[in-house]
Amino acid sequence: xxxxxxxxxxxxxxxxxxxxxxxxxxxxxxxxxxxxxxxxxxxxxxxxxxxxxxxxxxxxxxxxxxxxxxxxxxxxxxxxxxxxxxxxxxxxxxxxxxxxxxxxxxxx
Amino acid sequence: xxxxxxxxxxxxxxxxxxxxxxxxxxxxxxxxxxxxxxxxxxxxxxxxxxxxxxxxxxxxxxxxxxxxxxxxxxxxxxxxxxxxxxxxxxxxxxxxxxxxxxxxxxxxxxxxxxxxxxxx
Numbered sequence: 554x555x556x557x558x559x560x561x562x563x564x565x566x567x568x569x570x571x572x573x574x575x576x577x578x579x580x581x582x583x584x585x586x587x588x589x590x591x592x593x594x595x596x597x598x599x600x601x602x603x604x605x606x607x608x609x610x611x612x613x614x615x616x617x618x619x620x621x622x623x624x625x626x627x628x629x630x631x632x633x634x635x636x637x638x639x640x641x642x643x644x645x646x647x648x649x650x651x652x653x654x655x656x657x658x659x660x661x
Numbered sequence: 662x663x664x665x666x667x668x669x670x671x672x673x674x675x676x677x678x679x680x681x682x683x684x685x686x687x688x689x690x691x692x693x694x695x696x697x698x699x700x701x702x703x704x705x706x707x708x709x710x711x712x713x714x715x716x717x718x719x720x721x722x723x724x725x726x727x728x729x730x731x732x733x734x735x736x737x738x739x740x741x742x743x744x745x746x747x748x749x750x751x752x753x754x755x756x757x758x759x760x761x762x763x764x765x766x767x768x769x770x771x772x773x774x775x776x777x778x779x780x781x
Contacts, residue, residue, distance in 0.1 A: 554724055586767040588708075595757055595774055596708065601767035639708050641768070648721045650698070650710040650761075 555579060555644040557653035564659040571627040573656045575640030578621055583643040585623040587616060590637045590655075599638075600625060627658075635660040663688040663695070665758050665772035673752075673779050679745040683758030683772060690739045691716045695760035697741040698768065699732060703754045713761060714741055748779045 557577040565571040575585065585603050588596035598607055600616035603623060613628045623642075627634055640653040669681035683697070690697065698713040712722035714732045722730050726745070734741040745752060756777055760770035 584765055588768070590708075595771040596768070597771075598767045598769050601762075601769075602765060605766075607767070607769060641708075641710075649724060650713070650721075652700075652708040652710060655707040 555649070555651050557640050557642060557651055559638075559640060559653040559656045561654070562657045562659065564661055565627075565630050566661045567632060568629055571630050571634070571658055573625045573627075573638050573640075573658065574622055575624070575642075575653050576622045577642060577651075577653075579645040580618065580621050580623055580642060582645060583647065585616070585618060586641040587614075587625045588639045588641065589634075590639065591635075596639065630658075630660055632660050634658060663760055663770050665760065665770055667756060667758050667772045667775040669775065669777070671776060671778060673748055673777060674781050675749055675779055676747055679743070679748050679752060679777055679779070681743045681756055681758075681775065681777070682740050683742070685739045685741070685760075690734060690741065691736045694763055695770070696721075696763060697732075697734060698759045698761045699743045700757045700759055700768075701752075701754040702757070702774075703751075709754075711743065711745075711756075715763070750779050753777065753779045 587600040590596040603618040604616040664686045696713040699711040714720045729746045731744040755774040757774045758772045759768040761768045
């Protein structure tokens with residue numbers, strides 16, 4: 554079955570830039586999405602269509618795509634950004650959705 | 662933006678069928694704006710997409726769960742439902758319903774999640 558691969562953890566100091574990657578063979582053909590999940594809460598969409606930001610999401614969140622890898626970038630990380638981040642996309646047929654394994658962002 | 666709320670039994674016995682309902686408020690489930698989706702998350706683990714339904718009744722399922730999953734919609738009640746048969750302890754998880762925008766803008770609306778435990 555199709556898989557998306559993320560690093561298990563990323564650590565960054567406040568004010569620095571965090572980059573979280575997600576790799577998958579179908580990413581050149583399918584949009585990627587990013588969700589933020591804090592403990593005990595439902596996920597929140599922070600990036601859609603590779604690089605678009607929903608209303609209400611701070612400008613420090615951005616997304617990019619290059620080949621089979623997409624990247625979530627958080628510029629000027631704040632303590633409140635500490636959370637699990639999941640990428641999501643579709644398989645090559647476009648009918649089945651899949652999530653990456655998640656990346657725990659720790660703000661040092 | 663719509664609001665979603667999951668409901669259903671919190672405890673299911675092994676081999677039985679797990680049944681959950683998601684009630685949509687703040688908009689019509691028939692609007693055509695969303696695919697109505699189910700996602701689950703075992704404790705301490707990642708998100709797993711279960712499947713989705715469109716207002717037309719068209720469904721897509723996770724291939725690994727397809728043989729056990731049925732998602733349906735009741736437009737008269739503004740609800741959609743999940744049935745997962747032959748459950749085992751591995752199906753214990755928080756189950757979320759979500760609205761996945763039809764225009765590919767992502768899963769922008771989520772329920773709060775409901776914990777379902779499979780145990781005798």
